Amino acid sequence: MEIETLARAVSHELKRQGLMLVTAESCTGGWVAQMITSVSGSSEWFERGFVAYTNLAKREMLGVKTTILSRYGAVSEQTARAMAEGALTHSHAQVALAITGIAGPSGGTPEKPVGTVCFAWAGKKRDTNxxxxxxxxxxxxxxxxxxxxxLQGVLDFIR
Structure with a gap:
């Protein structure tokens, strides 16, 4: 599905359920937030977005612990989970999405090649995926x- 179509579907479902979304993005640089806010009326379902590109930003804005970053690295499910949970804590939203990855062309390693992206979805009173x-x-x-x-992950998480 095209990202524009996905953004409309996410927006519709958030509005239908009366939920607000917060995003915490690293490698996508706010692209998810831009797609959600390109849908008219998005202030009804989009609360805020964090672009936390550096480890310092992840720590300061989202409360990601230094121990998580040093043990697992910025590109890890553990960091994505901490980003999503931190975004919920630092917003008034009920649903959070976090993305951290290596978009390239440099920065890859044998363990984490270019193209590796970690995602997390968190919600109030819900387990983080x-x-x-x-x-x-x-x-x-x-x-x-x-x-x-x-965006597909947000849909799956809230349905």
Whole structure:
């Protein structure tokens, strides 16, 4: 599904359920927030977005613990989970999405190649879900695929 279609579907479902979304993005640089807010009336279902690109920003804005970052790295499900939970804590939303990854073309390692992206979805009074995916293609393609996966994940999480 195209990201524009996914953004409309997420927006519709959030509005239908009376939920507000907060985003915590690293490698996508606010692209998910941009897609959600491109839908008219988004102030009804989008509370705020954090772009936490550096580890310092992840710690300061989202409360990600230094121990998580040093033990697992910025690109890990553990960090994505901490980002999502921190976004909930630092907002008035009921649902959070976090994305952290390596869009490339540099920055990959054998354990975490370029295209590795970790996602987490958290909600008030709900268990946090997370996944790791590896996408292929150039930087733009990896980021686009990550945005689509993130939006699909929000839909799956709230349905």
């Amino acid at each position: 997370s996944i790791k995916q590896v996408f292929s293609g150039d930087r733009e393609s990896v980021r686009r695929q990550a945005v689509a996966a993130a």
